[in-house]
Amino acid sequence: MSYKKPDNKDLEAMIGIVGKNYATANDAICASYLSKSVMGLESQIPDIVIRPKYPEEIRKILVYCSQEKIPVSPISGGLSGGFACPLIRPGGVVLDLSRMDRIIEIDTENRIAIIEPGVTLGQLWAYMHKHTPEYCPPIPDGAPPSSTVMGDAIDRGFSLVTSSMGPQGDIFMAAEVVIPRGDILYTGSWALPTAKPFYKYGIGPDLWSTLMGSQGTMGVITKVAIKIFPHPEHKTVVVWGMSNPQDMQNLTWQIGNQEFGIAHHCVMVQGGNYPLVMTRWPKEKVPHDYEFYKEIGFSRWWMNFEVWAQTQEELEYTEKRIDEFAKKFMESKECKDPKAIIKQELHPKQIASRLKKPNKIAIPYGYWEAGFLFITWYTPWKDCAEFAEMYNKVLEDHGIAPVMWIASIERCRQAICMPIICFDSTKQEDFEKVQEINRITTEYSIKRGWLNYRPDPYIHAPMMYSQAGTYLKYLREVKKMFDPNFIMHPGRLMLP
Amino acid sequence: MERLEVMKKELYRCIHCKACKFTYSGDPSREGVGEYKGVLYEGMVPSCPSGLEYGWESFWNAGRMWIARCIMEGDLEFSENVRDTIMQCITCGMCEVQCENKVPTVDIIESLRAACYFSGVPLIEKHELVSKLVVERNNPYGGDKDKRFEWVKENGLEEYLDKKGAKIAYYVGCTASYRQINIAVATCKIFKRLGIDFALVTKEVCCGSPFFRIGRTDISQDLMNTNLELFKKYEMVLFSCAGCYRTFTVDYPKWIKKELPFKTNHAFELISDMVKDGKIKFKENPELKGKVVTYHDPCHTGRHFYIDTQRKIIDESKNLIFDLRKLNKWKEEWFEKPRIIIRALPGVKFNEMYRIHENSFCCGAGGGVRAGYPDFSLKTSSLRLDEAEAVGADFMLTECPFCWRNLDDANTMYNHGIPVYGILELIDKYDLIAD
C-alpha cells in the first residue's frame, strides 16, 4: 500500500477546515508527538498535526485524507506511547483530540457519563469528585492522569472496577464515530436518534464490537457514553503474601470463584512479585537482594484485594471472608508453601496511598534504567502462574529484572498478565534484547492459546493473526467497509 | 550538545506519560478552594503555563523532552522552529517536581537551548538585545554601569558601599538595582535596623541567570567568574532576589564543579530564623488590620531548591527507598520559612492559594520569557493573580523582585486589584518591626 506524504496544499486544505491555529506542519511541533516507549517501541513523526474540536471537522479531514490517500492516526491522551503514533512513513496526519475535552453529561440516574475523547482521567475524576462524589468514573488504576477514559476503554484496558465488573471495553454503552467514508455512525442504542445510551448492543447486530481494540484503525470516536459506578466511602485494601505464583493464582481463584457477594466487593484484584517494588528506583540505588524486601514487609509474591462496600459491616465482612479463604487455602493440599501465606498488615497511610486514583504508581519503572515496556497478555485465570514463570525465566535469561504484574478480570475468569520490561533505551542492543524476549515468549504464548492485549505490528500481530486466517480475512473486509482507502492508522495491527 | 549528551540517560527516562501536565499530579482528591473563573482549584490542576497558553504537545514539557530526544537521535535538526518552541518555557520546574522518573527537565531545556544557540541558530531579537546589553553594561536592562548603586545615596545608605571589615555581603542584583529599587532599599534598611554588618559590593555584575536560562552559557560563565572573584572574600552573601540566589547557590557550584567559597542566604531565611528565635517581633499597623494576604512562592527560591536538594539526596544515596524520605522533612522546613514571617505579622489574615510550595504556579517571568514573550508572560501572571483572587487576597507577598515586577504589571494590566509586595518591603513600608 502506498501513501501520499502531505504537502503544502494539503496543509492549506486542513487549515481551511480547522483554522490556522489548529493545523501545522511545523517540524518541532510534529516531532514533539513522538513516543517510543511504554508499548510501541517503533513509531514515526507525523507530517501534519491537527487539533480539531468538532466531529464535522474530523469528518471533512477524513474525507479529504481518504481521497488523497494520506494516513491518519488519532491520539486522545497518547498514553499508549508509541501505539498512538504513526507507524509508517510518511507519518501523515496526527489528530490530536485533546481539545475535544467536554464532559457533556453525568447522568447518575442511568449511571452514565457522556464525554468527548480528550477527557482525561484527572479531569473526569476531579469533576465527579466535586459534582457527583457519590459516583466515580471507571478509570484505570495505574494509568497516568493525562490518559483518557475513552482511550483506555477502546484499548480494552484494566480499570478500578474490571476485576469485579468485567473487561474495561464493556463500560461503553454508545458511541459517535466518524468513519473515513464520510459518515458519522452512532452505535448502541444511540443508533436510534431518540434513544438514551442505555443499551450497548443497540438495535443489533452490534457494529460497535468491531471498533473495540481497533487501535484507531477503523474510524475516529468523537463522543462516548460510558458506565459510571457508585463511589462508596467504605474502602480498604487487603493483601495476602505468598512465595510463588501458583499459590497467588489459586488462593485468588477461590475468592473470585464465589462470583457473588465478596467477589463483587473486590473491585480490583491485582498483584505481582517483589521486583515490582524494586524496579521503581534506580538500579544502582536500591538493594537487589530479596532479603531486604522481606525485612520491609514484602512477600515474594502477593495479591491486593481492593474492597469497596456500601457499609462498614459489608467491608469488614468481606475482609473477614478473604482472610478465612486464605487460612483455608493454607491448609489445603493445593497450597504449595503454607508457611509463606502471610497477611500483610498495611499502615493506614499505605492503604490511603493504594486507594488513590488516578495515580502515578506505574510511571517510575522508567527510573530503573532508562525506559520500559508493558507487554500484556490475557490468559485464562488458571494459566497465569504458568505465564509468570515462563516469562520471568526468559527475562532473567536475558539479564532483565523479572517484573510481573497480574490482575483478575471479571472475578478470575481471565487474567491480565503484564511483565514490565525495564531496559536501557539508550542502548540499541537492549532494544534487540527486548524484541528477542518478545519473540520467544510470543511463540510460547500462542501455542498455549493466550492472547496479546495490545499486539505490536512486528511480532504479536503477525504471529497471532497467522493462526486466525479466516478471522483476519473478515476483519480486513470490515476495515474496508469503514475505511475503503485504508488511511486509518496504517500498519497498526496487521491491517494495511 | 555535550551537556545534553551527559544527560542522555536521564532524558531517556521520559516515557511521555504526561503526568507533568498536572500540578498535584499524585493527589487527585486533594481538597481545594473550589471553582473560580472557570478553574477548579481542587484535585489535579493543569500545571504548565506554556502548555496552557499554546496547546500543542511541543509546548508541554513532555513534548519538549521528545523534541530533545528527536534532536539526539538525528530525527530533527535545530532550527528557528525548534528555538521558538523551547524558548517559550519559563523553566519554572513545575513539570520536574511532578515527574516520578526524576527527569531533570529544566536542565535538559537549558542545555537544549544552549545547544540550539551554539549550533548556529540565532537568539530571538529580544534575547539578542539583552545579551548585548549585559556584555556592555553588566546588566540586561541597559542601565548605566556606574549608576548601579545610585539609590544608595538617595536613601542614606552610603556607609555600606564596599564597607571595610564586613564579613557579610548583600548581592543586590540587576532588577533591584535598576527596577525594583524599593526592594533593595527595604532590604538594606531592615538589615541596618537589625544591626547586620554588611557590605554592598559596588563592582557586582549581573548574576548571569537569564543567560544560563536562554542558552548563552558563555556570557553567564564570564559573569559568574567575575562575581566569584569579587565575593570570595566574604563569609556569607545575602540576597533579596530569588533568581540571583538560585543562580549563585545552585548554578555556580554546578559549573565550577566545587562548592562556593562562601555561604549564601536569602534575606527571608535570615529574618525567618530571627522571628523563630524571638529576635524580631512585629507590631500591628492599623492600615493592614483585617487585610488578607497571600504568598507566592517564587520558583527560584521554592521549587528549584527543592529539586536541587532532591538531586543531592539521590546522588549521595545508596538506598533511595529510605533516603528519599529525608526530602519531606527538609521540604516542610524550607517552605515554612517565609510563612513563619507572614504568620507572625499581627492583624493580617494569611490565606494560602491552592498551588503552593513545590507545586506553586509560576509568575511567568523566568527563563527569558518576560523579555522574549511579554504577552504570554503577563497572561501567566494574571492566572496566578486569579488564584489569589480565589482566596480573597487583598495583597500578594513574594520575595523576588522579578516575580514582583511581573505580578505587579499583570495586576495593573488585568485589573486584579491585588497589590504585590516583597515581604521585607511590606515590613519596611508599614513599619512593622516592634522596637
Ligand SMILES: Cc1cc2nc3c(=O)[nH]c(=O)nc-3n(C[C@H](O)[C@H](O)[C@H](O)COP(=O)(O)OP(=O)(O)OC[C@H]3O[C@@H](n4cnc5c(N)ncnc54)[C@H](O)[C@@H]3O)c2cc1C
Ligand atoms: C505509566 C502507565 C501506566 C498505565 N497503566 C494502565 C492501567 O492501569 N490500565 C490500563 O488499562 N492501561 C494502562 N496504561 C495504558 C494507557 O494508559 C491506556 O492505554 C490509556 O488510557 C489509553 O488512553 P489514551 O487516551 O492515552 O489513548 P491513546 O494512546 O491516545 O490511544 C490508544 C489507541 O487508540 C487510538 N485512538 C485514540 N483516540 C482515538 C479515537 N478518538 N478514536 C479512535 N481511535 C483512537 C490510538 O491511535 C491508539 O492506537 C498505562 C500507561 C502508562 C504509560
Ligand code: SF4
Ligand atoms: S518528564 Fe516525567 S512526568 Fe513528564 S512525560 Fe516524561 S516521564 Fe512523564
Ligand code: SF4
Ligand atoms: S518548566 Fe514550567 S513552563 Fe517549562 S515546560 Fe516545565 S512546567 Fe512548562
